[in-house]
Amino acid sequence: MTEFVLATVLGLLFALGTFLVLRRDVVRVVWGVSIISQAANVYLVTMGVMDGGVPVLGHHGEGAGAVTDPLVQALVLTAIVIGFGTTAFALVLTYRVYEEHGTIDLLQLGRGGDADDV
Template structure:
């Protein structure tokens, strides 16, 4: 059941992000890009393995003997954490660029910006 919910959430996030990317307003395009990047992060976490059930904290290097419970892959979690930070910086930069476009052209409509020479 939980795999179905994760697949539904990832699909909904990708659909919403794609819908926003196809809008004419630059702010909605920036939000769409941010949502698509977060959907990719949720997808990576889901594929990295989520341990449902016990909330035991197990060190990654616990030992090599039997009886050590399996842990989720820490490399995927580090990758997603890095992607979140980079995505935040990218979104902030895109919003600043959108603000500069609005200051220069007095519009955020992409079709109006494309018609100007």
């Protein structure tokens, strides 16, 4: 049952991120990429479970149950920090584009015109 709920939540997060990436607003695209990134991090953490017990103790920790791989946790923590930095940088660049062009609509920016040209 837990696996079904987790798979549903991850599917919804990936769907929401994809929906936001396909929008015309640059801020929504940035948030969509961020949501997809975080959904991938959650997926990696959930798949990093080792069923063999505690690896340091060998067979002495058999009653401990499933243990999460610490390497996966370290990599995901690093990915979270890098993702936060790149999201903040992308939002600052979006603000700079808005100051320069007066719009954050991708279609207007693709045409190379300002908001007044529409």
